[in-house]
Amino acid sequence: MASRDQFQRFIFEDSQVxxxxxxxxxxxxxxTEQAPYPDPIRKLLGEALVASVLMSSTLKFEGTLSLQAQGEGPLRTLMSECSHDRYIRGLARFDEHAMTDQDFHSLLGEGRMAITITPDKGNRYQGVVPREADTLAGCLEEYFERSEQIATSLLLFSNEQGAAGLLLQRLPGSSDEDNELWDRVNHLARTVKEDEMLELDSETVLHRLFHEETVRLFDSEPVAFRCSCSRERTLGALEAIGKEECYSILDEQGAIDMDCQFCHTHYRFDRNDIDHLFTGHTLH
Incomplete structure (x- = not known):
């Protein structure tokens, strides 16, 4: 059985859409099975994962795109990330005792949302996402409109079994015909149902929506969960904490234990590890 974890680009022929x-x-x-997420938070995390994959399709270089939100509501942290080669990871931190209302703004409360683009080579970039729309998709559409000056539509779906989404963009330099096409395909896209997006393959969905248009599909790409944590990266995080703090933890606990937030891999560092980190050699 073919994997249902797939990403696919498409264009409307002879247009800027x-x-x-x-x-x-x-x-x-x-x-989403990494933690006991309540349904509303799991759904929003699913939407964020889908959004990060779709937005990563706009990158023209190797690297990662992440979506991060910090809030003062029941959902304290929301993070999703996708690499150029479609490896994803994500997490949410929440206060289960504060769960009341379940809409987007009630979950996050006051807070900040940002998109961070990290090239493998080059400078990191971060853009602030406005929090004025009532949905994650609406906020991201406003981000593209304000920050990138690219008209963008996002449809995001998520339930207990899976997640799916659709992105449409009208590129700069569009003609009157492109603008008419843009209005037409946007109207059609908004008619898609959640069960169609979550259960049907791309060719079927796109044919149902845009069968009167000339659509060219590119090869599909597999999407998979993969965490980028490693022992070396975790040591780098300890180095950033600083020598004094690391040795203080060693004196108190005998070792430093760290768990990856995304995949729960456990890393343990003893005094020899920390000696080597800060002095380049061990004393024992």
């Missing part, structure tokens, strides 16, 4: 489709199944479950 492009799109992308994604469906997540196993990767979504691997991520």
């Amino acid at each position: 492009r799109g992308a489709w994604v469906q997540l199944s196993e990767s979504y479950r691997e991520i």
